Amino acid sequence: MKYAEEVHKEILSKAKEAPENKTNTPPRNKPAPLSKKHHPEKVQEKETIPTQPLEEKEKGPALDHFHKKIELLIDRMERLDTSTTTLSSGKKSSGQLDLSTTKKLPSPQCVERKPIKVSDLDLSADVLPTDKKVTWESFNLKKEILMGLENKGFKWPSPVQAAAIPHSLGGQDIVARAKNGTGKAGAFIIPLLNKINRFRPQIQALILVPTRELVLQTVKVCKEIGLHLRLKMLPLYGGVSPKDDIIRLKEGGTHIIVGTPGRVLDFIEQKIISLKHCKYLICDEADKLLGTGFKEVLYSITEKLPPQRQIEMFSATFPCMVQDYVGKYMDDPVKINLMSELTLRGVKQYYAYVKKTDKLHCLKTLLSNLDVNQCFIFCNAITTVERLAKRIADLGFTTYFIHSKMKQEDRNMVFHNFSTKGQCKILVATDLVTRGIDVPSVNVVINFDLPRSTESYLHRIGRSGRFGTKGVAINMVTPEDAEKLREIEEELDVELIPFSQVLHPTAALPNP
Structure with missing residues (x-):
């Protein structure tokens, strides 16, 4: 685990060197490619993230403001060029992905469902109702x-x-x-x-x-x-x-x-x-x-x-x-x-349909534009956890990572600093922390890798929306994940909301 310790030290040192930035907007000149296929010059051409945070339109609870940021992003999406290929010529009655055309898609920003609307989000309260008759x-x-x-x-x-x-x-x-x-x-x-x-x-x-x-x-x-x-x-x-x-x-x-x-x-x-x-x-x-x-x-x-x-x-x-x-x-x-x-009642679920090589840019766009209290980012492999945590730190975000191969004292330290002290906003993890871990300030869960099972998906997104509060789960779905997404939706009887056009690296984000 010497490598893991060195990576953590490097992450923490970068976090200390990073300038104070309350909005966590990463520097424009540090896009981090996910693989060698991304040449730095090409990544720079795709950079369209605004340098200034979105303005707060009105005051309110933190979670309401977080959802308002999502609404602003959706409004931007609706103004984008709509001449894109879609998964299907029309919405299927089952509301599922058209798997017959999945692997032929030229662009990951294509979706078959209508983008979310403001009216679709219930933002009337930060806490979901319970039976107050019982004391x-x-x-x-x-x-x-x-x-x-x-x-x-x-x-x-x-x-x-x-x-x-x-x-x-x-x-x-x-x-x-x-x-x-x-x-x-x-x-x-x-x-x-x-x-x-x-x-x-x-x-x-x-x-x-x-x-x-x-x-x-x-x-x-x-x-x-x-x-x-x-x-x-x-x-x-x-x-x-x-x-x-x-x-x-x-x-x-x-x-x-x-x-x-x-x-x-x-x-x-x-x-x-x-x-x-x-x-x-x-x-x-x-x-x-x-x-x-x-x-x-x-x-x-x-x-x-x-x-x-x-x-x-x-x-x-x-x-x-x-x-x-x-x-x-x-x-x-x-x-x-x-x-x-109660299943998933407090968690709004979205998916971003992306190419595997565009995942990091989509993640950067999310972290740059949303008001995240604290966030879990889940990966399926330990090596992915360590590499992704380092990339996120390179983008200017304070980040920890945790997985089962770390020493127990290191795991205890990381989780204590994240959950109790709140020393950073982002924890990159495997499924190690999906069961019973309660961090009330976590309002966002991002599945960088779609989980391998519906059970794992349920436990992951359950890290947000704790004890009746509202949360958001965003899943990065590649063409290879389309079948698994359909299985998750069928087994849980839910329909995830498309959120992909906003995240596509070539999509311009005009000023609101």
């Missing part, structure tokens, strides 16, 4: 938890919390399916904290998650909501020395363990921890925990629990293998499915 007080929670919720700014339960918390407090097993960013973590953390007896210094609950980053995120939320309860929580995950964790466990008094399955099972087998008093098992991102590499481990951990236990499973997707686990270990679980009501 925290109606759950009879401990006053310490109510204080923690107030400190967090949680005014009322989200739909998944309103549905799950009563059953959890009642001791029932739960299988809950809901979109990322709808408050799934709170749906199991809040009732769990209410059930823990702080006067018993024993491991009473185990929360299993698939990644180290999600371990830290979950512990953080537990500590914030349970600030006044004085409970002891311990994160357990691989990739770091277990010595400190062993010392803390021997000191005793741990009430809740949040960990990855491998490290937890390792500690159980070494008799470092015992689950004989553990009455609560929670599996977050359950589909991942029951996937390849984790399934046998989860089964082994469950076998160590006492007969009288409560098991809760939460995820945005539930493949068929979950049913085997439910049938074997869970007792007539309550099934909660809010996907139909």
Whole structure:
């Protein structure tokens, strides 16, 4: 990982050298080609990005202003030369791409759907409506938890919390399916904290998650909501020395363990921890925990629990293998499915139809013209993540990158600086950070590479629009991706909005 460290140092040094620019508009004389096929002179000819940021037409919430910038770009698009080839002579009733002509397209700016209109965007509020009839007080929670919720700014339960918390407090097993960013973590953390007896210094609950980053995120939320309860929580995950964790466990008094399955099972087998008093098992991102590499481990951990236990499973997707686990270990679980009501409700989805070699210029245009609070940019390969982060830094944007091959301490540092300190606006990542990672200030997700599966797509765009707020997801779609785009739209029953003419490198952007 020496190379990754050197690249990160170079990125950070460039960020420090870059002049202060609140609009993050990159310098005009530094276009970065994506491959050797792009000769610098040719790239310079395509440069049409204005040097000054778009003017703010009216004041309002930050997200409203962000969407207004999109509207301005769309207005510009409508004034472009319309004599371009289209994917199809007319809009198909299914609203899908005409795949029969995809590979014959002479230009990536061609779309078959009408450009988005201002009336298509619901910008009436920054936060989506929830059922305000349900209050925290109606759950009879401990006053310490109510204080923690107030400190967090949680005014009322989200739909998944309103549905799950009563059953959890009642001791029932739960299988809950809901979109990322709808408050799934709170749906199991809040009732769990209410059930823990702080006067018993024993491991009473185990929360299993698939990644180290999600371990830290979950512990953080537990500590914030349970600030006044004085409970002891311990994160357990691989990739770091277990010595400190062993010392803390021997000191005793741990009430809740949040960990990855491998490290937890390792500690159980070494008799470092015992689950004989553990009455609560929670599996977050359950589909991942029951996937390849984790399934046998989860089964082994469950076998160590006492007969009288409560098991809760939460995820945005539930493949068929979950049913085997439910049938074997869970007792007539309550099934909660809010996907139909909540799927992608807060995230406006766009696609930019581009050639592979034009992706970087399209990305530059987006970052230069949109008011991004914070942004995730996803790639499918680790090598692409590192190269793209370096290119973005060359364009003048402060950027971090993160992937699974980095040292754990480096990953922790990057994620902490991005999510907590807000030291940069852009994080280039693989699917490592797609599950459960909660950064409320992220309002934009860009798929530089279209994900390989619909499940991955759902988790990626769920990084924006967290807990009912509005977000934007923009997908860069090449001719080779057209079939995958159609599959995603069909499986999720959505129709992405074309946003490509604005991003085409040869398209002039006249002053508004």
